Amino acid sequence: MTVTMHTPQPQPSNPFTRRSFIKGVIATGAAVSASAYVFRGSQTLLGQGSMPGSVERLMTLNVNGQMRRVDVMKQETLATTLRYKLGLTGTKIGCDRSECGACTVLIDDVPHYSCSILTHTVRDRQITTVEGLEKPDGTLHPVQQAIVDEQGFQCAFCMSGFIMASVGFLKANPNPTRAELAHGISGNLCRCGDYNKILNSMMHAAETMRST
Amino acid sequence: MATIHDVMPVFELFQPTTIDDTTALLAKFGKDAWVMGGGLDTFDWLKDRNKRPKVVVDLSGVKELSGIKAASDGGLEIGATTTLTEISKNPLVTEKYPLLAQAAGLVASPQIRNQGTLGGNVSQDTRCWYYRAGWTCYRAGGNICYADTPTAINREHAIFDANRCVAVNPSDTAPALIALDAKMVIRSTSGERVVDAENYFIGPGTDITRMTVLKPGDLLTAIWIPATWAGAQFYFEKVRERQVWDFPMVNVAAAIKMSNGTIQGSRIVVNAVAAHPMRLTAVENAVAGKPRNEETARMAGDLAVQGAQPLAHNEYKIPLMKNLVKRAIRGEAQA
DSSP, X not given: OOOOOSOOOOOTTOSSOHHHHHHHXXXXXXXXXXXXXXXXXXXXXXXXXXSTTBOOSEEEEEETTEEEEXXXXXXXXXXXXXXXXXXXTTSOOSSSSSSSOTTEEEETTEEEEGGGSBGGGGTTSEEEOGGGSSOTTOOOOHHHHHHHHHTOOSSOTTHHHHHHHHHHHHHHOSSOOHHHHHHHTTTOOOTTOOHHHHHHHHHHHHHHHHHO | OOOOOSOOOOOEEEOOSSHHHHHHHHHHHGGGEEEESSSTTTHHHHHTTSOOOSEXXXXXXXXXXXXXXXXXXXXXXXXXXOBHHHHHHXXXXXXXXXXXXXXXXXXXXXXXXXXXXXXXXXXXXXXXXXXXXXXXXXXGTSSOOGGGSTTOOOTTSOXXXXXXXXXXXXXXXXXXXXXXXXXXEEEETTEEEEEEHHHHBOOTTTOTTOSBSOOTTOEEEEEEEOGGGTTOXXXXXXXXXXXXXXXXXXXXXXXEEEETTEEEEEEEEEESSSXXXXXXXXXXXXXXXXXXXXXXXXXXXXXXXXXXXXXXXXXXHHHHHHHHHHHHHHTSOOX
């Protein structure tokens, strides 16, 4: 069995070349078209090697409820894809080593460090970033609104990570004590040291979410 | 060494969906293949350019590697890629083996537990920062231990069984699994073998480049927990500087069975004091037939640390380990 160690070339008989596909991605942006079906599980279509488990770079990613088609390097982390390929710069990269939590996003409603997961690993999952929280009419998520009301953050670089960690935690634990909440979002760091105001905000948000 | 904020160097990625495909890939690529579970012991190596595998095999798509099932003997079978969050909350674990649930719940941070796997937590490499920063030490194939020089910072390093390398095993779930007499199920293309958790971990005297018996081509597929210690009296404690994220300075896991007010049998294990978790068989033998009281606890603590050899900055680990063993025997968290 031979294995191609580099991105394989399309077969000559294939009407969809890699180049035209990438152009298509650029041209159509986030719009969902019929070609999404064509390229889903498209390993053989694009002439990928026959090795089980081979990975195709072109993929469709479910981000904030939208199907986004994107060309992802095999070694690319989700944080990189979100920020530099999809333009979702609300997700911050702090330490890039699963320590600070600034890059936290929800994957199937569970908080993960997006700096420490390959985009290819989350191909079939639902990703929610801070951009996906507000309603289409511009109403903020209760966690976001509570932060505005309580002035929860100083510099706010860590804020979107804290928001996503809190939204994920409150989904599973709608009625936490302050200590439980602190433990639940303990995977995030704030260098301004605003933990008290952050916890005030999140407790306030939990209250709002329970009453609505 | 500077922290690099850039995309990792190129590797070929495979995402198999069955154990057979996975072991075939591992056999094919041998030493060039890197097995990735949750990825928490993967990305810093790759991002810092300190390990450069040609091929990464991502286990996240192999459904048969994940999940917790009741085994026919009354015990449990836990898939290797089951997340630590799942283990800390699953009723099958929390009811019969709260020791393991507690250990899994004390690992790192919520996000890491949501992604980190049991197989990864027990198979992770050591956290010695000289080694992980890419210094060419013994463990990295060089000819020196940077953590054991007159000026080295070695507060977190070994007090037992050092052999050239003084790094420690940082796992929290490993001592719990050994205390529960768990069995590690390992697959390769040449078949399946089962290793006692106690024998899964190896020290530098056996092989200075590995922490476990896993060799290239091997895949840890599941962890069996026999019914033997279900519902015994358990004790787990982890001491760390920061109550989130940090690795243990020392941790202790104990399973104790009582009969007529005295200890009938026990398994007591500490970690982060040597390159492998240490089962304290001498202590287990000494406390058999004795009550769980202050006197037994003191005797057990004194016995546990016999032969410890501290480095320049980790002598504190001796009283720490002594007191943790003491508390495990006494069964209450008092000084």
